[in-house]
Amino acid sequence: xxxxxxxxxxxxxxxxxxxxxxxxxxxxxxxxxxxxxxxxxxxxxxxxxxxxxxxxxxxxxxxxxxxxxxxxxxxxxxxxxxxxxxxxxxxxxxxxxxxxxxxxxxxxxxxxxxxxxxxxxxxxxxxxxxxxxxxxxxxxxxxxxxxxxxxxxxxxxxxxxxxxxxxxxxxxxxxxxxxxxxxxxxxxxxxxxxxxxxxxxxxxxxxxxxxxxxxxxxxxxxxxxxxxxxxxxxxxxxxxxxxxxxxxxxxxxxxxxxxxxxxxxxxxxxxxxxxxxxxxxxxxxxxxxxxxxxxxxxxxxxxxxxxxxxxxxxxxxxxxxxxxxxxxxxxxxxxxxxxxxxxxxx
Amino acid sequence: xxxxxxxxxxxxxxxxxxxxxxxxxxxxxxxxxxxxxxxxxxxxxxxxxxxxxxxxxxxxxxxxxxxxxxxxxxxxxxxxxxxxxxxxxxxxxxxxxxxxxxxxxxxxxxxxxxxxxxxxxxxxxxxxxxxxxxxxxxxxxxxxxxxxxxxxxxxxxxxxxxxxxxxxxxxxxxxxxxxxxxxxxxxxxxxxxxxxxxxxxxxxxxxxxxxxxxxxxxxxxxxxxxxxxxxxxxxxxxxxxxxxxxxxxxxxxxxxxxxxxxxxxxxxxxxxxxxxxxxxxxxxxxxxxxxxxxxxxxxxxxxxxxxxxxxxxxxxxxxxxxxxxxxxxxxxxxxxxxxxxxxxxx
Numbered sequence: 001x002x003x004x005x006x007x008x009x010x011x012x013x014x015x016x017x018x019x020x021x022x023x024x025x026x027x028x029x030x031x032x033x034x035x036x037x038x039x040x041x042x043x044x045x046x047x048x049x050x051x052x053x054x055x056x057x058x059x060x061x062x063x064x065x066x067x068x069x070x071x072x073x074x075x076x077x078x079x080x081x082x083x084x085x086x087x088x089x090x091x092x093x094x095x096x097x098x099x100x101x102x103x104x105x106x107x108x109x110x111x112x113x114x115x116x117x118x119x120x121x122x123x124x125x126x127x128x129x130x131x132x133x134x135x136x137x138x139x140x141x142x143x144x145x146x147x148x149x150x151x152x153x154x155x156x157x158x159x160x161x162x163x164x165x166x167x168x169x170x171x172x173x174x175x176x177x178x179x180x181x182x183x184x185x186x187x188x189x190x191x192x193x194x195x196x197x198x199x200x201x202x203x204x205x206x207x208x209x210x211x212x213x214x215x216x217x218x219x220x221x222x223x224x225x226x227x228x229x230x231x232x233x234x235x236x237x238x239x240x241x242x243x244x245x246x247x248x249x250x251x252x253x254x255x256x257x258x259x260x261x262x263x264x265x266x267x268x269x270x271x272x273x274x275x276x277x278x279x280x281x282x283x284x285x286x287x288x289x290x291x292x293x294x295x296x297x298x299x300x301x302x303x304x305x306x307x308x309x310x311x312x313x314x315x316x317x318x319x320x321x322x323x324x325x326x327x328x329x330x331x332x333x334x335x336x337x338x339x340x341x342x343x344x345x346x
Numbered sequence: 347x348x349x350x351x352x353x354x355x356x357x358x359x360x361x362x363x364x365x366x367x368x369x370x371x372x373x374x375x376x377x378x379x380x381x382x383x384x385x386x387x388x389x390x391x392x393x394x395x396x397x398x399x400x401x402x403x404x405x406x407x408x409x410x411x412x413x414x415x416x417x418x419x420x421x422x423x424x425x426x427x428x429x430x431x432x433x434x435x436x437x438x439x440x441x442x443x444x445x446x447x448x449x450x451x452x453x454x455x456x457x458x459x460x461x462x463x464x465x466x467x468x469x470x471x472x473x474x475x476x477x478x479x480x481x482x483x484x485x486x487x488x489x490x491x492x493x494x495x496x497x498x499x500x501x502x503x504x505x506x507x508x509x510x511x512x513x514x515x516x517x518x519x520x521x522x523x524x525x526x527x528x529x530x531x532x533x534x535x536x537x538x539x540x541x542x543x544x545x546x547x548x549x550x551x552x553x554x555x556x557x558x559x560x561x562x563x564x565x566x567x568x569x570x571x572x573x574x575x576x577x578x579x580x581x582x583x584x585x586x587x588x589x590x591x592x593x594x595x596x597x598x599x600x601x602x603x604x605x606x607x608x609x610x611x612x613x614x615x616x617x618x619x620x621x622x623x624x625x626x627x628x629x630x631x632x633x634x635x636x637x638x639x640x641x642x643x644x645x646x647x648x649x650x651x652x653x654x655x656x657x658x659x660x661x662x663x664x665x666x667x668x669x670x671x672x673x674x675x676x677x678x679x680x681x682x683x684x685x686x687x688x689x690x691x692x
Contacts, residue, residue, distance in 0.1 A: 014454065014477055021455070022462045026438065026471030038473035040438060040491075044390030050474055052489060054442035058481035092372065092386060096400035096487055108360065109367070116368045125372030127384035128396055131360055135404035136482025141442055143398060143489045145386075 057137030072114025080214035087223020088146030090124035098134035159249035175284030177209030201265035252324035403483030418460025426560035433569020434492030436470035444480035505595035521630030523555030547611035598670035
């Protein structure tokens with residue numbers, strides 16, 4: 001089974017503590033720890049963006065349930081998605097791997113093939129890295145470097161009261177795909193449910209899980225056109241990532257439940273398995289869609305341009321004052337957006 | 347026991363294979379995999395240098411034999427040393443950590459304290475990273491970003507036949523320190539030998555092992571003054587790293603054994619334990635000194651400037667044609683420089 005990569009809350013506490021103690025301002029540093037990427041200013045007309053992920057066997061992936069190429073592809077997409085959320089162009093990557101004895105040379109090449117397949121889609125070139133033996137599991141570290149024009153990037157902290165909230169693509173597909181993969185190992189009762197789901201829907205959801213698409217083009221469009229006030233990528237799920245964005249922007253948010261974009265496959269899955277598709281959309285992680293905000297006056301331009309470019313974006317709510325909190329409305333009723341994270345390996 | 351970080355030969359094979367298959371030329375890429383750092387050209391007047399290391403518990407360090415702060419300090423110095431060998435100014439770093447349950451919060455802070463203590467000495471600022479749980483050991487990934495002026499960096503590939511070979515500092519101290527640490531756990535016979543070694547010599551060698559000094563100032567001096575034709579840092583030991591430099595430069599080398607710079611502590615250690623100090627100097631890794639080459643006409647300027655700045659450099663041999671191989675001469679006799687790597691954990 002491929003595993004979700006969201007962090008438990010105590011990890012956020014650790015990162016905040018480390019940031020306070022060790023990350024101070026530095027010459028040229030535009031934005032350090034706390035966004036999808038760190039941003040650095042140089043004497044060139046560009047800003048440089050840096051993002052890094054460390055993936056651990058048994059926590060973020062297992063080698064028994066996914067092909068190495070899929071693991072690599074997905075890992076690179078997660079990193080590329082961080083650059084997408086900044087509106088950056090991916091340029092270079094460094095890959096480090098700690099390899100236990102049980103992992104074969106073809107498996108290592110498979111991982112690299114997957115990572116490079118994802119990175120080549122967006123023009124990022126492998127420039128360095130490190131390999132090490134490992135006494136225990138396989139560990140994979142990816143560092144990506146991207147660029148934007150100077151003083152032009154999307155941050156989590158720019159959302160203003162009254163801004164409209166948008167997402168790209170559809171939500172909840174990756175979690176539905178993950179659950180299908182898990183269920184495929186359990187016996188009859190879920191086999192029956194599975195039979196209610198068409199083969200193409202099943203394949204769509206599993207592909208969305210294993211082969212997500214980083215919204216690099218959409219991010220650059222929003223950034224270069226000055227269309228968005230803030231952005232983040234959906235790795236932890238709408239509920240978690242909206243919370244991060246609101247915390248950084250010092251605002252609240254109202255999500256209109258009926259507006260959440262769902263794929264036909266996700267609806268069919270929810271129907272077959274008797275679960276709420278809304279819950280999948282709110283709490284499901286790793287869709288790697290963009291969540292962004294834009295002033296109401298941009299609405300028409302945004303929607304027209306998105307249509308012309310073939311980008312799917314959906315307005316899902318409105319930024320509210322901080323004291324409003326993070327709420328969802330459905331048929332006129334307002335209640336807190338559930339924080340519950342989706343299933344976690346630990 | 348703190349462990350050496352040198353790679354077994356099969357790892358070089360893996361890296362070469364991955365490089366051939368996945369690392370192609372890319373816009374702005376000056377130098378990719380195969381030097382101490384990757385170098386990127388931007389529209390700014392600077393070159394950007396990227397280097398990354400992945401350290402695994404039980405391979406590169408153990409938590410039972412060194413304080414987390416020492417492990418962190420040493421790990422960061424190893425990375426800083428890669429920038430020193432390029433002649434670069436350290437600017438930014440990203441730190442990723444996979445943390446097993448057995449590792450406490452104070453141990454994590456200790457690691458960061460050690461890394462940041464080393465990095466602050468040279469002005470590198472923490473700008474990002476990642477933390478993850480780990481099912482197995484502790485894994486630490488460091489990515490460092492540095493700069494030089496455009497078209498101005500030290501590479502491994504610039505050594506020319508007739509160039510003189512130099513090293514900074516003294517050689518073999520770190521391996522002697524490592525052996526002292528290992529011996530401190532064995533009984534009487536080595537206790538006796540230990541008693542022949544003064545406390546200050548013992549402390550010096552252990553400090554050289556745990557608290558090496560990246561030769562950042564020396565690297566910048568060589569680079570900015572156009573004094574060196576090639577450079578590499580001594581992480582795998584003189585024999586291994588000279589081989590890397592010669593392979594990249596397409597040359598051979600002659601090392602004059604009597605010239606190798608040894609510290610009084612290393613000599614005293616060799617004397618007390620009945621080992622060859624020359625062998626320590628040739629095969630001992632992790633001294634993090636610079637190995638560099640310079641044309642004979644620069645000799646006087648080099649030595650005068652080094653004296654004036656208080657840098658210790660020593661001429662240890664001459665670059666020869668490739669067919670000469672990598673030889674050492676001692677009292678008029680010439681023989682191949684032993685490749686034998688120093689003791690290895692695996």
